[in-house]
Every structure is written in structure tokens, then in C-alpha cells.
Amino acid sequence: MPAGELRYPSSISCPQISQATETPMEEDEAWVWAQIKAEARRDAELEPALASYLYSTILSHSSLERSLAFHLGNKLCSSTLLSTLLYDLFLNTFSSDPSLRAAAVADLRAARVRDPACVSFSHCLLNYKGFLACQLKDAAGRKNPISFFRLSCPQISQATETPMEEDEAWVWAQIKAEARRDAELEPALASYLYSTILSHSSLERSLAFHLGNKLCSSTLLSTLLYDLFLNTFSSDPSLRAAAVADLRAARVRDPACVSFSHCLLNYKGFLACQAHRVAHKLWTQSRRPLALALHSRISDVFAVDIHPAAKIGKGILLDHATGVVIGETAVVGNNVSILHHVTLGGTGKACGDRHPKIGDGVLIGAGATILGNVKIGEGAKIGAGSVVLIDVPPRTTAVGNPARLVGGKEKPSRHEECPGESMDHTSFISEWSDYII
Incomplete structure (x- = not known):
């Protein structure tokens, strides 16, 4: 596929969960939904890494209710509360009461008009957790199964890393030594420490792998995020230097920080800061849809809300x-x-x-x-x-x-x-x- 060319999956089937009957949209509601789909197509063309996410969340759906039900189901699911069940619950509820759709459209307009940081309707629909939380009222429905499709995401590029400075190399060596020690002391953690730290040749690769697994979702894959983080860290050595400075700050200032590896693995403030720097880098490169999607995941996972700008x-x-x-x-x-x-x-x-x-x-x-x-x-x-x-x-x-x-x-x-x-x-x-x- 030529660089930058966008191609949606042509043979993916996503069976309907229920026979929910949707009422026709009012003119204003239809206009907002058309805007959301147009914005999603534009963002998918600007940022092909988001194409699968935007297709599955917005572009594959015939109505705002279906898109919102799918997105909320994936946001709120767990290993014991399946996204398929939640999708059916939300879709039945939205379809049974047109006032819920009208309220959602009014909320979208409110965010777009009142918040200067809200750059589009689709940005609000995908990333504003306040908007999403407001849509959850009065949900009730029935349970039926659905089969979801899977999309593959090939590696984007082969990152070339710059050599570490002496201080950076020392901190990375300390992290690996601490991980080996902890693996010996607690064998139950051995595979986790190996996959997250000991199997990697550099701090950038370890951090990219860890952040990718922390921030991934069913529609934003860890492999895609790993490649995104690794390429960004590798292209700008100042990001690695900042990460090392943050590790030292936590180790020196916080008496509860027992090791560099403890901070790297477990400090969500540290992890949120590193992920934000990647989002900020994307923002300065005018890759704003991807920066905003990353910002949303950071807020969801770490409860830290730092605008990518x-x-x-x-x-x-x-x-x-x-x-x-x-x-x-x-x-x-x-x-x-x-x-x-x-x-x-x-x-x-x-x-x-x-x-x-x-x-x-x-x-x-x-x-x-x-x-x-x-x-x-x-x-x-x-x-x-x-x-x-x-x-x-x-x-x-x-x-x-x-x-x-x-x-x-x-x-x-x-x-x-x-x-x-x-x-x-x-x-x-x-x-x-x-x-x-």
C-alpha cells in the first residue's frame, strides 16, 4: 500500500446483536452525525495509525446510537462484564428513547461551543470522559452475544536509537540489575520483569513496551502503541533524557520510591508524564487526532489529564x-x-x-x-x-x-x-x- 493511502477493510462482518429499532434522526441530529463521520474520515486520512480505531468506533456504524453504544461498551467492559453485553444494553436503551439521542447531541454541541480545547464533535465523542459519563444514565437491556472482528496492524518503521549518555546508561543498568534481583526474590514476577525490562536492549524499548501495554484497548492495539512510542522516543533523545531526569526525581524526592525499576513499572505519575511527552511531540507535528486519542487513554488509565499542547x-x-x-x-x-x-x-x-x-x-x-x-x-x-x-x-x-x-x-x-x-x-x-x- 502506498504511504499515506487509506484503505478500509472490505470483508469484515459485524453481526447485529439485537433487533433494536431506531427512530429517524431529527435534522439537527443528522447534521451532527454527518459531521462526526466526516471528521473521522478526515482524521483517518491524516493519521492512518488511527484508521482501524476510527473505522470500528465511528465509520462502520449507521447511526450515532450504534457508534456510542459500541464505544461505551469497549470503554466500560471488563473480563467479567463483556463489551458485547454492554453494547446490547446501550443500543437497546438509546433506541427505545429518542430523548437520549437528543440529549447526547445537545451535550456534544455544549462541549464544542463552551470548551476551546474541543476541536471537533468526534473528539468529544471519542475522548471526553465527562460527555461519555453523561450518556450512561437509565441504561437497561437484554443479553445477547456478538462476534467482534480483529484488525492487524503491521510495524510502521524500524526505529534507530541514538547512543545513551553516561548517566542515562548508568540508570538503565541499575534498572536491569534491580529487575534481576526482584525476579530472583519473587519468581512469580519473573516473566513480567523479563517481558517488560530484561528482554529489552534500551530504556526506550522497555518504556515503549510498558506504555503500549498500559494504554492499549480493544480498538487501540498495544503493537501499534509500542511502535508509536518507540519511534517517537528514538527520534528525539531529549525525551529519553527527560525520562531519566524524572526517574531520578522520584528516586530522590519520594521516600516511598524504593528503586528506579519500581518507578518505571508502577508510578503512574511517571508513566503519564512520559506518555504526555509523546502526545505533545505528536501535537507539535500536527498529528493532533492521534495526540488527542493518546491523551484520552492517559486520562482513562492513569486519571491524569494533561492536554497534549x-x-x-x-x-x-x-x-x-x-x-x-x-x-x-x-x-x-x-x-x-x-x-x-x-x-x-x-x-x-x-x-x-x-x-x-x-x-x-x-x-x-x-x-x-x-x-x-x-x-x-x-x-x-x-x-x-x-x-x-x-x-x-x-x-x-x-x-x-x-x-x-x-x-x-x-x-x-x-x-x-x-x-x-x-x-x-x-x-x-x-x-x-x-x-x-
Whole structure:
């Protein structure tokens, strides 16, 4: 097949699960569905790696209800709650009540109009978990089986890796030594450690394999993701350097991180950060449909929502990571530590540069919210649970809701250490208040 040529499967059959009778769409609903299919065809032509996914999720279906039922079934299935059963459940429910389809179309329009980061209706349908969660109400149906087709995805290219720097090679050697030790101590993990670390010749290959298996789905195959990650890591040595810096950050700053291999295998903040860097690379190459699909999987699997356009430095620690949200125009500097449930968000639906800029060495405590195009100066500290709406000067501490500077606005207290590296969350207490419970 010539490079870039898109060819859909011609002999794939997907039998109907149930005899659901769908009511004709209203004019507005039909227009939105036509837009979704047109956007999916365009994205499949722009990004052939997504063609199988877009075909199975949107282009093979005759209606919005069937596409939505298929997508929700695959999103929510498990080893004991089959996607086939869920598809039948959702399709019967959507088909029996046209108001559910009308509500879904209204939700699609709401996201498209109100969220400047929503680039298309199909992007919302495929990737917006808030939209998908809203469609799950009042689901009830019957159980019938279905046979799903499988699509093959050949290797895209043969990646050529650049030699590792001395420090990078040392960290990779440590990771392999730790994996060998753990395999001997715990034989039940031997095959997992071999397939994920010990069988690979480089950090890039190990990381690509691990991320591919973490982020794959029934329609976004691990083989495709492995090739995507490996090619991206291999084409840009700075991504490997950033990964090594992140590994060191976790090992030094988090006392619960017992080894480099522990971070590589188990720290979802670390893994989300590496996957985001690949999504960001794709975004800068104008491969935006694939970047957004990857962003959606990162959010689904790791509960970390970083827009692929956001710029993230190196030496980053996303500690615990659950609930971290970083918006489209946000910038995060080097050696920054961010705890769980932190939001770097906008202030509404305004477009343009609308998200925070975080300087080097900043520490942001758990549950902190920073809104708008505000600057957090180098080496600043944001206390847990704070709400920050204005700039914070370098080497100062902001605490509270709304956040106030420790020491006062006119002469704020300043610290010499880099809080993003020291991880000292409470050094401001004595100056902030003489009342401590």
C-alpha cells in the first residue's frame, strides 16, 4: 500500500446483536452525525495509525446510537462484564428513547461551543470522559452475544536509537540489575520483569513496551502503541533524557520510591508524564487526532489529564498523580513537584493563552488550584488546598483560599532552598500562624 493511502477493510462482518429499532434522526441530529463521520474520515486520512480505531468506533456504524453504544461498551467492559453485553444494553436503551439521542447531541454541541480545547464533535465523542459519563444514565437491556472482528496492524518503521549518555546508561543498568534481583526474590514476577525490562536492549524499548501495554484497548492495539512510542522516543533523545531526569526525581524526592525499576513499572505519575511527552511531540507535528486519542487513554488509565499542547519540563515528580489536570496553554518548568488533585486550569471558555506558567523548582501541594494565565515564580511554594488567581513571586509561599503570601504582600517571606526538590511542605507554618492544632 502506498504511504499515506487509506484503505478500509472490505470483508469484515459485524453481526447485529439485537433487533433494536431506531427512530429517524431529527435534522439537527443528522447534521451532527454527518459531521462526526466526516471528521473521522478526515482524521483517518491524516493519521492512518488511527484508521482501524476510527473505522470500528465511528465509520462502520449507521447511526450515532450504534457508534456510542459500541464505544461505551469497549470503554466500560471488563473480563467479567463483556463489551458485547454492554453494547446490547446501550443500543437497546438509546433506541427505545429518542430523548437520549437528543440529549447526547445537545451535550456534544455544549462541549464544542463552551470548551476551546474541543476541536471537533468526534473528539468529544471519542475522548471526553465527562460527555461519555453523561450518556450512561437509565441504561437497561437484554443479553445477547456478538462476534467482534480483529484488525492487524503491521510495524510502521524500524526505529534507530541514538547512543545513551553516561548517566542515562548508568540508570538503565541499575534498572536491569534491580529487575534481576526482584525476579530472583519473587519468581512469580519473573516473566513480567523479563517481558517488560530484561528482554529489552534500551530504556526506550522497555518504556515503549510498558506504555503500549498500559494504554492499549480493544480498538487501540498495544503493537501499534509500542511502535508509536518507540519511534517517537528514538527520534528525539531529549525525551529519553527527560525520562531519566524524572526517574531520578522520584528516586530522590519520594521516600516511598524504593528503586528506579519500581518507578518505571508502577508510578503512574511517571508513566503519564512520559506518555504526555509523546502526545505533545505528536501535537507539535500536527498529528493532533492521534495526540488527542493518546491523551484520552492517559486520562482513562492513569486519571491524569494533561492536554497534549501543554509544555512540561524535565525532572518532574507527579507524586500520587491522581486527579492532576493541566490545561492546553500551561507551561511547567524543570524540577517541579506536583501532588495529587492539582489543577492548572483556565478561568472560563476564553480562548488563547489562558493557563498558568509554573517556574523551575516550584512545589505545588495536594489539592491546590491555580487558575488563569498567572505566573508562579521560580522556587515558589503553593500550599495544599490553596486557590491561586494572581502571580506568585519567586521564592515565596502562597497559602489559603484565596491564596495569600506568607509574610504579607508587601514583604513576603522568602526561602533559599528549592522546594520542588526539598519537598518541604510545612516550613512556612511558624510564620503563617501561631495557632496550630
